[in-house]
Amino acid sequence: MNDLVIIAGPTAVGKSSVAVRLAKLVNGSVISADSMQVYRGMDIGTAKLTPEEMEGIPHYLIDVLDPSCDFNIVTFRQMAKGAISDIRRAGRIPMIVGGTGFYIQSVVYDIDFPEGDELTEYRKELLGLIEEKGAGYVHDMLRTIDPEAADKIHPNDHKRMIRALEYNRQTGGLISDHNAHSFERTSPYNFSYFVLTDDRQKIYERINRRVDKMIEDGLVDEVRGLLARGLTREDVSMQGLGYKEIIDHLEGRCTLDEAIYTIKRDSRHFAKRQLTWYRRERDVCYIRAGNTDLMLEEMMQELAGKGIINGRP
Numbered sequence: 001m002n003d004l005v006i007i008a009g010p011t012a013v014g015k016s017s018v019a020v021r022l023a024k025l026v027n028g029s030v031i032s033a034d035s036m037q038v039y040r041g042m043d044i045g046t047a048k049l050t051p052e053e054m055e056g057i058p059h060y061l062i063d064v065l066d067p068s069c070d071f072n073i074v075t076f077r078q079m080a081k082g083a084i085s086d087i088r089r090a091g092r093i094p095m096i097v098g099g100t101g102f103y104i105q106s107v108v109y110d111i112d113f114p115e116g117d118e119l120t121e122y123r124k125e126l127l128g129l130i131e132e133k134g135a136g137y138v139h140d141m142l143r144t145i146d147p148e149a150a151d152k153i154h155p156n157d158h159k160r161m162i163r164a165l166e167y168n169r170q171t172g173g174l175i176s177d178h179n180a181h182s183f184e185r186t187s188p189y190n191f192s193y194f195v196l197t198d199d200r201q202k203i204y205e206r207i208n209r210r211v212d213k214m215i216e217d218g219l220v221d222e223v224r225g226l227l228a229r230g231l232t233r234e235d236v237s238m239q240g241l242g243y244k245e246i247i248d249h250l251e252g253r254c255t256l257d258e259a260i261y262t263i264k265r266d267s268r269h270f271a272k273r274q275l276t277w278y279r280r281e282r283d284v285c286y287i288r289a290g291n292t293d294l295m296l297e298e299m300m301q302e303l304a305g306k307g308i309i310n311g312r313p
Contacts, residue, residue, distance in 0.1 A: 003308045004084070004189040005095040006104055008033070008278060009196035010271035012206040013289050016049050018196065019097040020057050021292060022299055026309050029058040029087040031080050033098030033107075035159065036240040039067045041226065044219045045242035047210065058092070067226060067237035070123075072163065077106045093308065101277040102160065108187050122169055126162045127234055141165060148176035154273055156266060158239055192306050194299055195278045198289040200271075207267045211242070215260060220246055241267055 005028060007019045019030050032038070036046040040063045048062060060083035065071055080096065080103075087094040096104055105111065129138050135155040142164055143150035149164045167175040223246040231238055233247045242263050249259040278284065285302050287295050303309045 002189045003093055003306075004108070004191040005093060005303065005308065006108065006191060006193040007095065007097045007196065008099060008101060008104055008194070008284075009289075010203055010274040010278075011099050011267060012047075012210050012271070013196045013198060013203055014206075015097055015099065015196055016047075017053070018292060018295060019095060020049070020053070020055050021296055023057045023093075023095055024055065025296065025300065026093050026303065027091070028093040028095040029060065029083075029090070030054075031083045031087075031094060031096045032059060032061045033076070033080070033096050033100050033103045034061075035071060035076070035100050035103065036237070037062050037098075038065045038071050039063075039069075039237045040065065041229075042067055042222070042237060042240075042243070044214050044217050044222045045240065045246075047214070058087070058090075060087070067229075067231055068235060070236045072159075072236075073103055073106050076100075076103045077111075080107045099274055101274065101281065105281070108189060108191060108193065110188050122166060123162060123236075124234065126165060127158075127239075130158060131233070135161070138162075138165070146174045146176050149174065152176070154269070156269060157273065159236075190306060190308065191283075192299075192302050192308060193281070193284045194302070195281070195284045195286050196289050196295075197275070197278075197286055200275070202289075203271050204268050207271060208264050211260060211264050211267065214242065215256075220249070220256070223247060224250060241270060 005022070005026070007015050007022070009015050022028065023030055034046065036042060037048050038061055039046070049059070061076070061079055064079070084094040084107075096107060098104065126138055135158060139150060139153075139155040139161060142153065142161055145168050146164060153160045153164060155161065164175040167173065167178065219242060223243055226238070226243075227247070227250065233244055238244060238247060245259040245262045245266075248254050249256050254262070287298055289295070300309065
């Protein structure tokens with residue numbers, strides 16, 4: 001059976017730790033669906049699990065690229081499908097875990113995207129426009145081309161905004177049309193798609209605590225070290241939440257307190273957009289965050305019902 005488990009949800013809801021617990025119960029291996037955890041040396045700002053926290057569970061697509069490399073949905077889909085094959089050969093259940101819903105959707109419904117390597121210069125041009133004229137200017141460019149996509153993509157979501165413009169430049173089509181067609185596809189997998197959720201205020205409080213801990217753990221020094229290696233704010237890896245704001249602080253554009261405030265605010269906005277995304281997804285099982293044992297019990301029942309596991313362990 002072409003079995004697949006997905007654990008998704010907003011940032012800071014507890015996906016990674018729950019995934020480790022579930023993987024231990026079902027003989028699973030984790031594939032990270034995170035656009036930042038692929039990068040080596042970017043640990044604190046991406047909230048990577050430590051090797052100890054992984055508890056021996058194999059994790060894929062973590063620490064596999066240098067931060068100078070681009071990483072996009074095309075690369076993710078290719079790498080994730082390769083990881084699924086490797087996990088199956090090892091006799092384990094593949095589990096995609098992360099908060100990047102668009103990436104997850106590309107694998108679950110086997111959605112193909114054209115290669116975009118030749119668009120590097122256009123991507124740099126768009127990043128330069130964001131820096132010079134603001135995200136609203138580039139968002140207006142998208143609205144002129146694809147109003148439906150503009151309605152669904154927040155101006156602060158630079159990656160998706162740029163990807164939508166790249167898609168139009170490369171294919172002449174609209175990414176909103178592509179997504180609508182993709183939504184009608186059937187999945188090649190027998191999957192269980194779990195979305196962890198909670199009261200919005202509780203999620204926001206966890207985000208605030210997480211950001212404070214990142215600062216305590218040395219996020220500023222992590223970013224300083226990346227800049228010393230030659231990375232710049234134009235690199236795709238440095239566009240991630242927490243990194244570009246600390247760069248602004250280190251380059252004198254704002255105080256550390258202002259950078260922390262911005263990271264917390266934009267992370268809360270990001271979580272809100274994630275929740276909106278998952279409400280549109282099909283065939284998902286919502287799991288209320290809280291008591292981990294109860295969450296796992298509910299997940300095991302769902303997996304047994306789908307035939308992914310045979311009853312309870």
